[in-house]
Amino acid sequence: MSAFLRKILLISLVGCYVPASQAELTLEITKGIESAIPIAVVPFGWTGSKDRAPEDLAPIIQADLSRSGLLKTLPVGEMLTMPSKANHVRFRNWQALGQEYLVIGEISEVVDKQYQVQFQLFNVYRGEQFLGYRLTVSEKELRRTAHHISDLIYEKLTNKKGVFGTRLAYITTTSKANKKLYKLIIADADGFEPRVIASSLEPIMSPTWSPDGKQIAYVSFENKRSAIFVQTLANGKRERVASYKGINGAPSFSPDGTRLALTLSKDGSTDIYILNLNNRSLTKITKSYGIDTEPSWSPDGKTIVYTSDRGGKPQLYTVPSNGGKAKRLTFEGDYNARGQFSLDGKNIAMVHANRGDYRIAVMDMATRTVNVLTAGRYDEAPSFSPNGEMVLYASRKGNKNVLSAVSIDGRMQQNLSFDNGDVREPAWSP
Amino acid sequence: MRLNKEVFAIALSIMILSGCSSTDEKDSGLLDDVSAVDNEKDTSTSGYSDGSLLSGEEFGSNVTIDARGLGPEFSDPTNPLSKGVIYFMYDSSQVRQDFIPVIAAHSKYLQSHPSQHIILEGHADERGSREYNIALGEQRAKSIFRMMKMQGVNSNQLEIVSYGEEKPEAEGMDEASWQQNRRVEVDYQGR
Numbered sequence: 107m108s109a110f111l112r113k114i115l116l117i118s119l120v121g122c123y124v125p126a127s128q129a130e131l132t133l134e135i136t137k138g139i140e141s142a143i144p145i146a147v148v149p150f151g152w153t154g155s156k157d158r159a160p161e162d163l164a165p166i167i168q169a170d171l172s173r174s175g176l177l178k179t180l181p182v183g184e185m186l187t188m189p190s191k192a193n194h195v196r197f198r199n200w201q202a203l204g205q206e207y208l209v210i211g212e213i214s215e216v217v218d219k220q221y222q223v224q225f226q227l228f229n230v231y232r233g234e235q236f237l238g239y240r241l242t243v244s245e246k247e248l249r250r251t252a253h254h255i256s257d258l259i260y261e262k263l264t265n266k267k268g269v270f271g272t273r274l275a276y277i278t279t280t281s282k283a284n285k286k287l288y289k290l291i292i293a294d295a296d297g298f299e300p301r302v303i304a305s306s307l308e309p310i311m312s313p314t315w316s317p318d319g320k321q322i323a324y325v326s327f328e329n330k331r332s333a334i335f336v337q338t339l340a341n342g343k344r345e346r347v348a349s350y351k352g353i354n355g356a357p358s359f360s361p362d363g364t365r366l367a368l369t370l371s372k373d374g375s376t377d378i379y380i381l382n383l384n385n386r387s388l389t390k391i392t393k394s395y396g397i398d399t400e401p402s403w404s405p406d407g408k409t410i411v412y413t414s415d416r417g418g419k420p421q422l423y424t425v426p427s428n429g430g431k432a433k434r435l436t437f438e439g440d441y442n443a444r445g446q447f448s449l450d451g452k453n454i455a456m457v458h459a460n461r462g463d464y465r466i467a468v469m470d471m472a473t474r475t476v477n478v479l480t481a482g483r484y485d486e487a488p489s490f491s492p493n494g495e496m497v498l499y500a501s502r503k504g505n506k507n508v509l510s511a512v513s514i515d516g517r518m519q520q521n522l523s524f525d526n527g528d529v530r531e532p533a534w535s536p
Numbered sequence: 537m538r539l540n541k542e543v544f545a546i547a548l549s550i551m552i553l554s555g556c557s558s559t560d561e562k563d564s565g566l567l568d569d570v571s572a573v574d575n576e577k578d579t580s581t582s583g584y585s586d587g588s589l590l591s592g593e594e595f596g597s598n599v600t601i602d603a604r605g606l607g608p609e610f611s612d613p614t615n616p617l618s619k620g621v622i623y624f625m626y627d628s629s630q631v632r633q634d635f636i637p638v639i640a641a642h643s644k645y646l647q648s649h650p651s652q653h654i655i656l657e658g659h660a661d662e663r664g665s666r667e668y669n670i671a672l673g674e675q676r677a678k679s680i681f682r683m684m685k686m687q688g689v690n691s692n693q694l695e696i697v698s699y700g701e702e703k704p705e706a707e708g709m710d711e712a713s714w715q716q717n718r719r720v721e722v723d724y725q726g727r
Contacts, residue, residue: 309702397671443665
């Protein structure tokens with residue numbers, strides 16, 4: 107096939123691009139916390155050649171902070187004044203509204219498409235500034251700047267790492283003329299700025315991030331057989347790293363990014379292998395007659411947690427990443443699968459089923475207690491947020507597949523639904 | 537044939553393009569490098585195009601059947617060869633009794649047509665974890681593989697691919713739909 111034809115094909119398969127500042131996922135908070143901290147984020151002031159700023163950052167910050175569940179934002183309609191400069195702030199007004207914190211800010215045009223953004227965070231009762239930053243950014247970076255500001259505020263007020271500036275990878279399917287189109291999409295953590303990075307008429311599944319966030323590994327059936335690809339996000343180049351006879355599935359990067367754990371069935375039984383991405387050497391680390399799949403690395407790189415049905419039903423096991431003796435990890439429930447370590451290694455999230463209800467559970471590795479976090483019937487594919495506070499997963503709402511997130515204490519829950527079809531297999535970026 | 541494939545590929549790519557809300561010049565350059573995909577040694581197909589596009593339904597089913605070199609017995613509903621989907625018992629890789637003759641008919645056909653080659657496509661229902669379901673689908677395909685081999689089919693004529701829960705036949709979330717999805721499809725590849 108000529109290079110020209112290839113190019114056309116590739117454009118058609120990858121070229122779907124949704125314009126910026128458009129959300130594909132709709133977010134809805136289904137369960138919040140009573141004790142959330144009240145904070146007012148005032149619409150930012152604007153100085154520039156146009157009537158208004160190309161993007162108002164305040165609504166983005168508001169949405170981020172309330173989505174966290176730990177902060178409760180004041181609706182703009184309830185604000186008595188909308189100051190954008192510190193010397194216009196009357197703290198008493200904000201005290202009267204029951205607010206503990208106040209965020210004000212300004213956007214000013216420096217030159218065409220270049221902006222200076224400044225914001226301040228105040229403690230309303232003490233009447234003092236907690237944070238103040240000034241940044242110069244391009245028009246394209248405005249949304250990202252808003253997420254960055256959200257992270258700074260969140261970190262200051264909760265002492266927890268903010269994840270508003272992170273991204274999500276997920277798979278969507280849309281049907282057209284009796285054909286299903288599978289897409290691998292990357293979007294901001296709030297569902298905005300979705301970009302299709304691969305798309306095919308055959309299934310795409312199991313997206314997973316490299317630890318530096320620069321690459322995605324996934325399974326594609328585009329040649330009517332499964333194969334694992336590693337794609338670099340910056341330039342879109344990809345490499346097929348596994349296409350053996352049988353299953354090529356469940357890729358998972360080692361914490362140092364040099365190896366990929368994966369599932370192959372080339373020798374007859376379905377086992378976990380470690381692929382060295384530098385020299386392409388392959389090491390088999392599980393040997394059972396049953397199914398061994400869904401490997402995930404511990405943060406120190408020494409242990410792999412995986413699903414095995416060697417005991418009859420699927421349960422989680424661990425094995426040293428250089429091979430060795432497998433140990434059973436889960437004993438509660440008749441189905442435990444797709445284990446994933448949190449980045450601090452303290453917890454493992456999993457799909458946990460009892461009598462046919464598939465839910466998301468988290469095991470505390472210190473005490474080995476299992477906490478069931480969700481109440482759905484078809485919950486699957488758990489993925490930890492990089493700060494370990496939330497678990498994102500796929501669930502069913504009505505007759506649609508949607509994404510949901512739950513805090514690891516189970517107190518907060520939210521839904522992310524995809525308007526145009528099904529969405530599943532979320533993977534939260536590092 | 538080669539040329540036809542390419543024309544089809546272009547047609548299909550235009551179809552897909554028109555399905556996008558918009559395209560962006562910068563983005564289209566993202567996946568510029570297919571050669572990285574091509575130079576792997578263990579598959580003969582190259583990149584995105586050939587394999588996945590050939591099964592397109594746009595040509596109509598008659599063309600597809602002709603291309604696979606199958607005779608009229610495959611479209612005769614009274615002939616077991618017309619059944620290309622095999623179903624299983626509840627939650628297992630044990631074939632439903634009424635499909636034993638279907639497997640026997642395909643085995644017999646393959647023995648008398650040694651140049652024919654089939655893919656046994658394993659499928660699972662939607663419950664539980666996707667990669668585990670890929671493995672369950674493969675187990676179902678393997679059990680058909682073993683039966684056909686025992687009935688005398690040369691294993692060179694058989695290949696297994698599992699799609700797990702990725703291609704459900706029924707979309708409902710009830711036992712009746714799930715049973716329809718736990719299946720193996722017999723997919724003739726031609727001579």
